[in-house]
Amino acid sequence: MKTVRPRHTGFCFGVRDALQLTADALRPGEQTVALGQVVHNARALEELERKGLGRTDQLPDAGGPQVVITAHGATPQLFQEALGRGLAVVDTTCPLVRRVQRHATELAEAGLPVTVVGDAAHAEVRAVVGWASERPGSEVVVVATEAEADQLPWREQRGVVSQSTFPQPRFQQIVSRLRLRSGSVEVRDTTCPVVNQRQREAVGGLLDEADVVYALRMQHERMSENWVPSLREYATWYQINGRRLGSRQVLMHPGPVNRGVELSGEVVDSPQAVITAQVEAGVVVRMAVLYELLAGARESQPDPDRPEIVKQLA
Numbered sequence: 001m002k003t004v005r006p007r008h009t010g011f012c013f014g015v016r017d018a019l020q021l022t023a024d025a026l027r028p029g030e031q032t033v034a035l036g037q038v039v040h041n042a043r044a045l046e047e048l049e050r051k052g053l054g055r056t057d058q059l060p061d062a063g064g065p066q067v068v069i070t071a072h073g074a075t076p077q078l079f080q081e082a083l084g085r086g087l088a089v090v091d092t093t094c095p096l097v098r099r100v101q102r103h104a105t106e107l108a109e110a111g112l113p114v115t116v117v118g119d120a121a122h123a124e125v126r127a128v129v130g131w132a133s134e135r136p137g138s139e140v141v142v143v144a145t146e147a148e149a150d151q152l153p154w155r156e157q158r159g160v161v162s163q164s165t166f167p168q169p170r171f172q173q174i175v176s177r178l179r180l181r182s183g184s185v186e187v188r189d190t191t192c193p194v195v196n197q198r199q200r201e202a203v204g205g206l207l208d209e210a211d212v213v214y215a216l217r218m219q220h221e222r223m224s225e226n227w228v229p230s231l232r233e234y235a236t237w238y239q240i241n242g243r244r245l246g247s248r249q250v251l252m253h254p255g256p257v258n259r260g261v262e263l264s265g266e267v268v269d270s271p272q273a274v275i276t277a278q279v280e281a282g283v284v285v286r287m288a289v290l291y292e293l294l295a296g297a298r299e300s301q302p303d304p305d306r307p308e309i310v311k312q313l314a
């Protein structure tokens with residue numbers, strides 16, 4: 001069996017650099033806090049916390065600890081406020097996020113109403129709105145769906161940027177709707193090329209190579225943070241559905257399935273899915289493993305290589 005893995009996995013360069021800058025800024029005996037979560041990865045976070053990194057959602061008072069701005073960036077107002085309070089700031093904003101901020105600022109300074117395509121609750125988008133709002137009288141709105149774009153008032157001219165991690169195909173769809181609400185549109189496609197490549201690779205070429213597609217359950221109920229913008233976005237980017245699953249591929253999943261999230265209902269119910277059989281077999285296999293570990297161990301001769309825990313269970 002050959003397992004096909006994406007060529008590009010792990011942290012993107014923006015997060016990797018942010019982690020390095022944060023780690024370099026930590027000094028024994030000196031307090032450092034991150035304004036928000038520096039990385040959506042529990043192990044990497046624990047490592048930084050072990051070295052002394054704290055977390056806050058508010059800018060500390062004057063005389064407070066050194067502050068890390070995450071890769072998502074922050075508003076210019078926040079940087080000014082930190083300066084005013086005399087706080088030391090470690091800015092780890094990703095250069096590609098800065099690019100979004102720069103384009104939004106340019107469009108606003110050119111006098112265009114600015115539309116940011118993205119999740120209004122996301123830290124990056126809040127910061128971009130802050131940058132685009134610097135110019136007095138500027139008009140900045142955020143839309144995440146075609147329906148929201150359809151609600152915008154008519155404008156003779158409009159400037160558009162995207163949240164870096166917004167799916168590029170959806171960005172283009174929303175832009176086409178914005179064109180119907182505007183005389184002319186200046187589009188700055190600020191979607192992140194790293195994310196675009198990974199999304200194309202994950203649900204495009206890579207899937208085509210597989211005979212068997214093994215999907216995993218999206219355990220969103222265990223997430224303490226919004227690690228994906230929303231389940232709707234997750235489904236848009238990664239869901240295995242009739243469009244993405246080849247007609248001869250076998251579909252596996254350990255169950256229970258989140259219908260409409262990692263798998264669409266149509267593929268779960270299709271003859272290609274062997275999920276029910278897989279779950280049934282899983283029970284038998286687990287029982288066999290337990291038997292081997294417990295009863296099997298009792299019946300067999302003592303085995304010095306058997307791990308201590310198994311010997312205790314037996």
Ligand code: SF4
Pocket residue numbers: 012013014015071094095096097164165192193194195
């Ligand atoms: S913009 Fe792209 S490279 Fe930068 S942090 Fe976000 S995903 Fe990573």
